[in-house]
Amino acid sequence: MKIKTFAFNPLSTNCYVVYEHPHAWIIDPTFCNEQEFSRLKQFLLSEDLQVDKILCTHLHFDHIFGAHMATEAFHCDVFAHAADESWLAQLPAYAAYFGINDVSIPNKMKHLYEGDNLLSGNLKAQVLEVPGHSQGGLAFYFPEEKVLFAGDSLFAGSIGRTDLEGGDYAQLIESIRSKLLALPDDTIVYCGHGPSTSIGQEKLENPYL
Numbered sequence: 001m002k003i004k005t006f007a008f009n010p011l012s013t014n015c016y017v018v019y020e021h022p023h024a025w026i027i028d029p030t031f032c033n034e035q036e037f038s039r040l041k042q043f044l045l046s047e048d049l050q051v052d053k054i055l056c057t058h059l060h061f062d063h064i065f066g067a068h069m070a071t072e073a074f075h076c077d078v079f080a081h082a083a084d085e086s087w088l089a090q091l092p093a094y095a096a097y098f099g100i101n102d103v104s105i106p107n108k109m110k111h112l113y114e115g116d117n118l119l120s121g122n123l124k125a126q127v128l129e130v131p132g133h134s135q136g137g138l139a140f141y142f143p144e145e146k147v148l149f150a151g152d153s154l155f156a157g158s159i160g161r162t163d164l165e166g167g168d169y170a171q172l173i174e175s176i177r178s179k180l181l182a183l184p185d186d187t188i189v190y191c192g193h194g195p196s197t198s199i200g201q202e203k204l205e206n207p208y209l
Contacts, residue, residue, distance in 0.1 A: 001145050004043055008036045010098050013062040014192055016149060023120040024049040027140060027149050028057055029066035032100045037069050051076055052120040057151025057192060058134040059084035061094035067106035082111045084136025112138060128179045132172020133160030146187045154180055154189060156197035159208045
């Protein structure tokens with residue numbers, strides 16, 4: 001399994017392409033305009049990849065700017081947790097605040113929950129519910145590779161903010177401790193913003209944990 005990382009939109013939100021030819025998943029479609037989307041599409045074309053799934057760690061605006069563009073281009077579904085769907089109606093307003101026009105709400109949404117398994121060819125992931133940053137927070141764990149996509153729940157040396165609608169500090173700490181820190185120490189963590197880290201490193205160095 002290979003991973004390509006992009007940082008898109010004014011908030012430098014990470015977008016990941018997880019792939020093993022010919023299958024690819026987009027984790028957090030954060031691109032906010034055609035120029036950014038073109039960079040992603042050019043990469044997919046260069047690797048001869050087919051996008052099978054679009055996975056959202058949560059539905060905050062900066063993580064789903066490109067969800068509608070992606071579904072239209074790749075004719076595949078967007079997957080997220082149902083508890084975050086209230087954020088969808090706010091997407092155009094948040095986009096306009098950042099000067100981003102013509103952002104549409106995705107119309108092909110499917111729901112994921114704790115314990116769901118995802119599969120495309122040799123791509124295999126488990127779904128973990130990690131509420132606290134948002135009520136519908138998800139993480140995607142690839143057990144064979146020991147790779148975790150944590151969204152905005154866990155960062156290198158920090159944790160997600162909890163002052164937005166649906167945020168809960170105590171709940172986020174419990175989610176991280178019970179779900180994420182239970183993974184092997186050598187699990188590589190890809191975050192919603194900033195660099196990657198590892199479970200072992202965060203156990204040792206994260207001041208919030």
